[in-house]
Amino acid sequence: MTHAADIISSPRLLLGPGPSMVHPRVLRAMATPPVGHMDPQFFAIMDETQALLRQLFQTTNRLTFTLPGTGSAGMEAALLNFLEAGDSALICVAGFFAERMVEIAGRATTDVRRVDAPWGQPIRPEQVEEALRARPAKIVAIVHGETSTGVRQPLADIADIAHRYGALLLVDTVASLGGVDLPVDQTGIDICYTGSQKCLSVPPGLAPITVGPRAEEVLRARKTKVQTWYLDLTLIQKYWGTDRAYHHTGPINMQYAMLEALRMVADEGLLARFERHAAAAQMLWDGLEALGLKLFVPVENRLATLTTVLVPEGADDVAIRRQLLLDYNIEIAAGLGQYKGKLWRVGLMGYSARPENVATLLGVLARLLPR
Amino acid sequence: MTHAADIISSPRLLLGPGPSMVHPRVLRAMATPPVGHMDPQFFAIMDETQALLRQLFQTTNRLTFTLPGTGSAGMEAALLNFLEAGDSALICVAGFFAERMVEIAGRATTDVRRVDAPWGQPIRPEQVEEALRARPAKIVAIVHGETSTGVRQPLADIADIAHRYGALLLVDTVASLGGVDLPVDQTGIDICYTGSQKCLSVPPGLAPITVGPRAEEVLRARKTKVQTWYLDLTLIQKYWGTDRAYHHTGPINMQYAMLEALRMVADEGLLARFERHAAAAQMLWDGLEALGLKLFVPVENRLATLTTVLVPEGADDVAIRRQLLLDYNIEIAAGLGQYKGKLWRVGLMGYSARPENVATLLGVLARLLPR
Numbered sequence: 001m002t003h004a005a006d007i008i009s010s011p012r013l014l015l016g017p018g019p020s021m022v023h024p025r026v027l028r029a030m031a032t033p034p035v036g037h038m039d040p041q042f043f044a045i046m047d048e049t050q051a052l053l054r055q056l057f058q059t060t061n062r063l064t065f066t067l068p069g070t071g072s073a074g075m076e077a078a079l080l081n082f083l084e085a086g087d088s089a090l091i092c093v094a095g096f097f098a099e100r101m102v103e104i105a106g107r108a109t110t111d112v113r114r115v116d117a118p119w120g121q122p123i124r125p126e127q128v129e130e131a132l133r134a135r136p137a138k139i140v141a142i143v144h145g146e147t148s149t150g151v152r153q154p155l156a157d158i159a160d161i162a163h164r165y166g167a168l169l170l171v172d173t174v175a176s177l178g179g180v181d182l183p184v185d186q187t188g189i190d191i192c193y194t195g196s197q198k199c200l201s202v203p204p205g206l207a208p209i210t211v212g213p214r215a216e217e218v219l220r221a222r223k224t225k226v227q228t229w230y231l232d233l234t235l236i237q238k239y240w241g242t243d244r245a246y247h248h249t250g251p252i253n254m255q256y257a258m259l260e261a262l263r264m265v266a267d268e269g270l271l272a273r274f275e276r277h278a279a280a281a282q283m284l285w286d287g288l289e290a291l292g293l294k295l296f297v298p299v300e301n302r303l304a305t306l307t308t309v310l311v312p313e314g315a316d317d318v319a320i321r322r323q324l325l326l327d328y329n330i331e332i333a334a335g336l337g338q339y340k341g342k343l344w345r346v347g348l349m350g351y352s353a354r355p356e357n358v359a360t361l362l363g364v365l366a367r368l369l370p371r
Numbered sequence: 372m373t374h375a376a377d378i379i380s381s382p383r384l385l386l387g388p389g390p391s392m393v394h395p396r397v398l399r400a401m402a403t404p405p406v407g408h409m410d411p412q413f414f415a416i417m418d419e420t421q422a423l424l425r426q427l428f429q430t431t432n433r434l435t436f437t438l439p440g441t442g443s444a445g446m447e448a449a450l451l452n453f454l455e456a457g458d459s460a461l462i463c464v465a466g467f468f469a470e471r472m473v474e475i476a477g478r479a480t481t482d483v484r485r486v487d488a489p490w491g492q493p494i495r496p497e498q499v500e501e502a503l504r505a506r507p508a509k510i511v512a513i514v515h516g517e518t519s520t521g522v523r524q525p526l527a528d529i530a531d532i533a534h535r536y537g538a539l540l541l542v543d544t545v546a547s548l549g550g551v552d553l554p555v556d557q558t559g560i561d562i563c564y565t566g567s568q569k570c571l572s573v574p575p576g577l578a579p580i581t582v583g584p585r586a587e588e589v590l591r592a593r594k595t596k597v598q599t600w601y602l603d604l605t606l607i608q609k610y611w612g613t614d615r616a617y618h619h620t621g622p623i624n625m626q627y628a629m630l631e632a633l634r635m636v637a638d639e640g641l642l643a644r645f646e647r648h649a650a651a652a653q654m655l656w657d658g659l660e661a662l663g664l665k666l667f668v669p670v671e672n673r674l675a676t677l678t679t680v681l682v683p684e685g686a687d688d689v690a691i692r693r694q695l696l697l698d699y700n701i702e703i704a705a706g707l708g709q710y711k712g713k714l715w716r717v718g719l720m721g722y723s724a725r726p727e728n729v730a731t732l733l734g735v736l737a738r739l740l741p742r
Binding site for chain 1: 377383387390398400402403405407408416471479574575597599602619620621622624625627628630702704
């Protein structure tokens with residue numbers, strides 16, 4: 001053997017926008033030898049996973065499972081299953097991931113409209129109402145926690161407006177679900193997805209999704225087949241439901257990890273989990289401000305799980321992030337798009353959201369920042 | 372905690388059509404804590420993976436990487452990236468997975484033709500030539516090792532014919548690559564994919580794919596966007612190539628497992644690996660015949676990695692498979708489609724392809740079969 005035995009030489013403290021740290025209990029579960037995807041033991045795992053996912057999404061939706069892909073597969077499934085050629089989609093755009101929604105929706109229909117807010121600000125309900133009053137849409141799509149900006153998007157009013165105008169509300173919660181309270185049924189969300197590697201602290205590769213009864217009706221009423229077979233929700237439901245009809249080979253070990261992580265969410269309790277995320281975020285915000293740094297998003301719109309902070313005058317963005325990573329094994333992320341070089345993005349998600357991690361980052365930043 | 376600590380209570384001997392057994396070395400690698408998907412350590416893993424994948428596929432293709440989904444994601448990517456509305460696809464159908472190709476191709480274009488062979492027989496080159504002579508096709512798609520039938524499809528003549536008529540040759544090697552010799556470049560395959568959970572003995576969830584220069588040219592010449600963003604090969608190549616442009620969050624821990632498994636393939640050597648699979652299969656075939664069972668596929672077309680055997684007269688298909696699974700913890704699979712209840716399917720793939728496993732299965736079958 002000419003290669004090193006280790007897969008990686010330097011474990012990292014993951015404080016970027018995901019993947020987050022994975023608890024040893026989840027890593028151990030993932031290393032359990034696989035059983036078959038049609039084994040009764042695996043069906044039991046699927047059933048327990050669905051029950052715990054419904055708790056996580058705070059929903060009673062029948063169609064609730066994980067997709068065999070990353071968070072972006074969740075986005076693709078959420079859009080492509082509900083859009084047919086010529087359907088109208090209204091996308092609320094205030095960051096990088098909403099732009100991705102526009103890109104994906106545009107591969108299904110030519111009628112993609114957008115309402116925009118500047119990066120760092122939420123979409124205002126009036127904008128959505130104005131667009132729908134001008135012309136209805138089949139779906140209104142919006143991001144709850146924008147990883148690119150650190151904004152937490154209020155959703156209650158927008159849900160009301162979408163429904164008043166007959167649209168389905170589709171919400172991306174990749175960066176927020178399990179870290180910030182978002183009761184899917186109570187809020188009136190019709191289609192909701194997240195990623196495994198953020199606030200759930202599972203390695204990347206699975207996308208939990210839930211679809212409500214209004215949206216299921218839209219699925220059933222489709223005139224054409226979904227343009228993706230791999231992420232066709234109706235086919236996947238036949239595997240997760242009582243049919244147990246083979247569709248794809250379930251990602252067995254990833255599902256082990258997901259189940260163990262969901263058990264940990266249930267053990268902790270959703271409320272305690274949200275409080276832990278909020279407390280870690282507050283500690284970070286206070287600490288960054290004490291270092292003289294300026295937070296990008298006003299506190300009322302700030303996302304607890306992903307903090308954006310301005311790179312201070314005189315600091316070298318790339319050099320400091322490189323020192324953090326290579327000298328201290330700490331990962332944070334750079335700004336995206338127009339904020340490249342201007343923002344740092346610090347994630348406190350899932351098992352990463354612990355006070356000792358915040359203290360570590362603040363202590364190292366204090367050493368690295370120009371005085 | 373109200374749940375059991377263990378994810379599964381009964382580990383299995385996996386002798387079905389996949390997933391196959393996973394070596395402890397691969398499970399340990401997978402349990403390494405994740406790093407970020409833009410970490411230089413992860414880029415090094417991607418580079419080593421690409422180099423080892425090229426050895427596995429026996430290719431020099433630039434576009435060679437793993438897709439973030441199961442083998443069916445490989446099939447979807449292979450078809451949807453090369454088909455635009457109105458393009459002509461010719462699908463060679465002699466089993467369940469080729470039918471799936473027809474289904475997926477039909478979501479991209481209305482012009483899907485097929486040539487059929489009875490289950491258990493390979494497609495004959497003359498059939499392909501006749502169809503292409505009648506009208507050319509952009510793609511000829513075929514399955515190398517049909518998991519539903521246990522047939523190994525000869526490809527050299529069909530590759531020549533496809534190219535002579537200007538078509539790309541797309542080959543599914545989900546059940547064969549790494550277990551049966553298939554040199555991609557030498558055979559003249561333009562697009563080739565496999566799954567992680569078969570002869571590579573990685574848990575399910577990744578699909579290695581390789582695309583040759585002719586096919587890359589077709590990608591570049593597309594007039595419309597690919598209808599799947601998640602599996603858009605051109606975008607994914609920008610992440611795996613020197614751009615390192617973020618597309619999706621790489622399934623980090625699955626990639627750890629893939630790399631470790633590919634290192635094990637390289638350590639063993641392709642030739643030794645093919646010989647090991649052939650020897651295990653021969654031992655199985657001899658043993659089944661010694662038990663008085665009849666193999667479904669004539670030896671000249673038989674796939675070493677997946678054996679189909681007729682359920683003998685007087686034996687209860689479901690009861691015997693249930694006893695194998697629940698009393699002896701051995702998984703084999705039932706027949707599909709028209710062969711439901713008539714065939715058993717026994718996989719000897721990757722780490723499952725060992726003489727001790729064959730001996731175990733034969734010993735238990737001898738006890739369970741009617742005398």
